[in-house]
Amino acid sequence: MNLMDSSHSNPMSLCSQADSQRTLYPYVTGTSVIGVKYKDGILMAADMGGSYGSTLRYKSVERMKPIGKHSLLGASGEISDFQEILHYLDELILYDNMWDDGNSLGPKEVHSYLTRVMYNRRNKFNPLWNSLVLGGVKNGQKYLGTVSMIGVHFEDNHVATGFGNHLARPILRDEWHEDLSFEDGVKLLEKCMRVLLYRDRSAVNKLQIAKITEEGVTISQPYSLKTFWGFSAFQNPTVGAEGSW
Amino acid sequence: MTKQQANWSPYDNNGGSCVAIAGADYCVIAADTRMSTGYNILTRDYSKICKLLFYESSLACTFVQLVVSRKCVMASSGFQADVRALQKHLAARHLIYQHQHNKQMSCPAMAQLLSNTLYYKRFFPYYSFNVLGGLDNEGKGCVFTYDAVGSYEKVGYSSQGSGSTLIMPFLDNQLKSPSPLLLPALDAVTPLSEPEAVDLVKTVFASATERDIYTVVHPFNTALSNFSLDVLQGDKLEIVILNASGIRREYMDLRKD
Numbered sequence: 001m002n003l004m005d006s007s008h009s010n011p012m013s014l015c016s017q018a019d020s021q022r023t024l025y026p027y028v029t030g031t032s033v034i035g036v037k038y039k040d041g042i043l044m045a046a047d048m049g050g051s052y053g054s055t056l057r058y059k060s061v062e063r064m065k066p067i068g069k070h071s072l073l074g075a076s077g078e079i080s081d082f083q084e085i086l087h088y089l090d091e092l093i094l095y096d097n098m099w100d101d102g103n104s105l106g107p108k109e110v111h112s113y114l115t116r117v118m119y120n121r122r123n124k125f126n127p128l129w130n131s132l133v134l135g136g137v138k139n140g141q142k143y144l145g146t147v148s149m150i151g152v153h154f155e156d157n158h159v160a161t162g163f164g165n166h167l168a169r170p171i172l173r174d175e176w177h178e179d180l181s182f183e184d185g186v187k188l189l190e191k192c193m194r195v196l197l198y199r200d201r202s203a204v205n206k207l208q209i210a211k212i213t214e215e216g217v218t219i220s221q222p223y224s225l226k227t228f229w230g231f232s233a234f235q236n237p238t239v240g241a242e243g244s245w
Numbered sequence: 246m247t248k249q250q251a252n253w254s255p256y257d258n259n260g261g262s263c264v265a266i267a268g269a270d271y272c273v274i275a276a277d278t279r280m281s282t283g284y285n286i287l288t289r290d291y292s293k294i295c296k297l298l299f300y301e302s303s304l305a306c307t308f309v310q311l312v313v314s315r316k317c318v319m320a321s322s323g324f325q326a327d328v329r330a331l332q333k334h335l336a337a338r339h340l341i342y343q344h345q346h347n348k349q350m351s352c353p354a355m356a357q358l359l360s361n362t363l364y365y366k367r368f369f370p371y372y373s374f375n376v377l378g379g380l381d382n383e384g385k386g387c388v389f390t391y392d393a394v395g396s397y398e399k400v401g402y403s404s405q406g407s408g409s410t411l412i413m414p415f416l417d418n419q420l421k422s423p424s425p426l427l428l429p430a431l432d433a434v435t436p437l438s439e440p441e442a443v444d445l446v447k448t449v450f451a452s453a454t455e456r457d458i459y460t461v462v463h464p465f466n467t468a469l470s471n472f473s474l475d476v477l478q479g480d481k482l483e484i485v486i487l488n489a490s491g492i493r494r495e496y497m498d499l500r501k502d
Contacts, residue, residue: 025252119326122255123369150255151326154280156288165285 022126026078028052030063031202032164033074034192035133036176037142037157038185041213042135044074045189047197048222049204056204064210066217068093071107071136072210073114076161077149078129085128088117107136107143111153119151131161137214160192163200168192182211194225256324256372257282260459262408263320264446265378266420267386267401271439271488274378275446276320276406277454279461279480289461289480289501291325315492317352317379318485319359322406323393324372331371334362352379356389356397363395370394374405380487386434398425401433408453408460415449443484447497450482454499461501 028050035044050058063082064074067089075082092113096105105113111134121127127149135144145155158172171192180188186209197203205227210219238244263276280287319335321328338358342350350358356377363371375391390403401422404412423431435442453460461480482497 024249115326115329119330122326125255127253149253150257151330152257152259152282152287152324153326153329154288154291156290165287169285 022124023078023081023129026081026129028057028079029129029202030061030076030079030082031200032160032162032168032196033063033076033131033133034160034164034168034172034189035074035135035144035146035158036172036180036185036188037135037144038180038182040182041137041142041211042072042144043182043185043189044072044133044135044210044212045193045207046074046076046210047193047204047207049202049206050079051202054201056202059204059206060222062208062219064208064219066212066219067110067134067136068096069104069216070138070212071105071110071134072212072217073110074133074135074161074210075130077131081128081130085114085117085130085132089113106138106141107134107145108138110134110136111143111145111147111155115147115151115153118147118149118153122150133159133161136212140214163196163203164192167195167199171195190225194227197225197227256327258323258372258407259287259325259328260407261322262404262406262412262450262453262457262460263322263374263376264404264412264416264449265320265376265388265390265402266416266437266442266446267378267388267434268437268439268442269386269434270380270384271442271486272318272378272380272386272388273439273442273446273484273486274318274320274376275450275482275484276322277408277450277460277480277482279459280325281459284458316349316487317355317377318487318492319355319375319377320405321373321375323374327371328373331362331373331375335359338362352377352381352387352389353399355379356387356399359389359391360395360397363391363393367394374409376403376405378487380489384489386487399433400425401435404449406460408450408457411453411457412449415452416445419445439486439488443486443495446484447482450497451499461499 030050033046035042044064046063048059048061049056050061061079064072065086067073114132114134118128129149131149132147143155144159145153146159147153158176160168175188189209193207197205205224206222208220208222260281261277261279265274278290280291339350359375359377370393372393374393377389379387381387388400388403389397390400391397402416402420404416420435422433480501482499484495486493
């Protein structure tokens with residue numbers, strides 16, 4: 001039987017021998033990334049954890065990187081696939097610079113490129129297992145977009161990946177407004193990251209906040225959030241349960 | 246060792262509904278602007294129209310509506326990445342056609358192209374449910390409706406997407422389309438006037454929004470102009486009207502929940 005349909009270029013593509021040639025599941029993963037538009041540009045936050053299943057294997061993973069002059073990329077999901085995406089983008093930016101024509105790729109263009117890359121990998125049943133957040137400013141125009149591992153993409157005033165979609169977006173929908181100041185933006189992101197820290201088991205208390213404006217990219221030094229665990233319910237958790245200890 | 250089961254799906258349903266109604270000298274195409282996945286809302290405002298007039302081609306395309314030419318508009322719902330890829334594909338083919346033939350594609354021609362494009366991926370389909378609306382060479386409205394693999398027919402009106410089961414019976418009732426089995430064939434184009442058809446579309450979405458969680462339109466402050474969309478957050482209904490004088494776009498607000 002000869003599988004001649006155009007969607008599977010390699011007839012072996014879905015049987016076990018060829019399985020080692022394509023991504024089946026992620027191994028080292030990063031959790032949520034959140035991004036918001038603010039007065040001067042984009043603010044993005046991500047923690048620095050790289051989990052290996054349920055083990056917290058790496059604690060200093062930088063999941064946000066500047067791309068070219070005008071963009072900032074944050075990624076959740078498989079870290080090695082993120083590194084490969086950075087490699088592709090390196091080449092993209094290099095070729096763009098080599099034109100030496102005074103023009104440079106803006107965030108819209110980089111987002112479009114990433115969308116195409118992710119979608120094409122999904123078409124070949126070998127996805128890059130990431131959810132990406134791409135933010136930037138070019139010529140005064142702010143841009144914040146996201147792409148998922150199957151190529152679903154959109155732009156909005158605030159975006160989040162993974163658990164951030166469930167826990168952070170509702171907060172952002174309620175409290176985000178146009179022209180946030182830098183301080184307010186950071187406070188908002190920290191509020192979201194704190195909720196994620198309490199409720200996402202793969203979150204770690206070591207995060208970075210990145211800012212991109214017309215002037216360029218700044219990624220903060222890693223720091224941790226203050227948390228509160230002094231609830232009376234935690235003091236004596238079994239006080240109400242007879243027979244328990 | 247048992248065979249590996251895939252733990253990811255190449256498809257997702259990002260929801261949304263679209264409608265098109267053909268009139269004697271106009272065509273109305275509408276779609277909502279909510280993008281969802283499962284029970285989550287991804288964004289309420291996925292709405293940037295892609296214009297392909299003459300040799301101009303802009304980068305951003307709306308989730309559900311693609312203005313392909315002055316003569317036809319495509320509205321699609323389903324899996325957003327596939328919808329967008331399909332839109333880009335058609336836009337590129339239309340541009341090539343314009344270069345080669347020095348004119349825009351007619352609506353029936355685009356209809357056939359869309360069908361062929363969809364069938365080309367018959368064994369790994371575009372998960373895209375389309376409705377193509379426009380004006381034929383005589384200026385009369387025409388609507389074509391599709392399934393995900395390209396089977397299509399010319400109709401007087403149609404709806405696709407998550408709310409189509411709610412919308413279609415209502416349109417059948419209001420537009421009373423003659424049976425396609427009749428001989429001689431009766432014109433399926435509605436005798437309604439353009440404002441009446443636009444009003445019907447708004448009514449239809451208002452109703453669908455009540456009962457379909459994936460179709461939503463959101464109220465925004467009417468004191469602000471229709472086009473200061475960035476300031477506001479919310480779901481909308483986007484309506485495109487094609488007639489002899491050109492293309493017009495309207496936005497409407499409905500419930501946000």
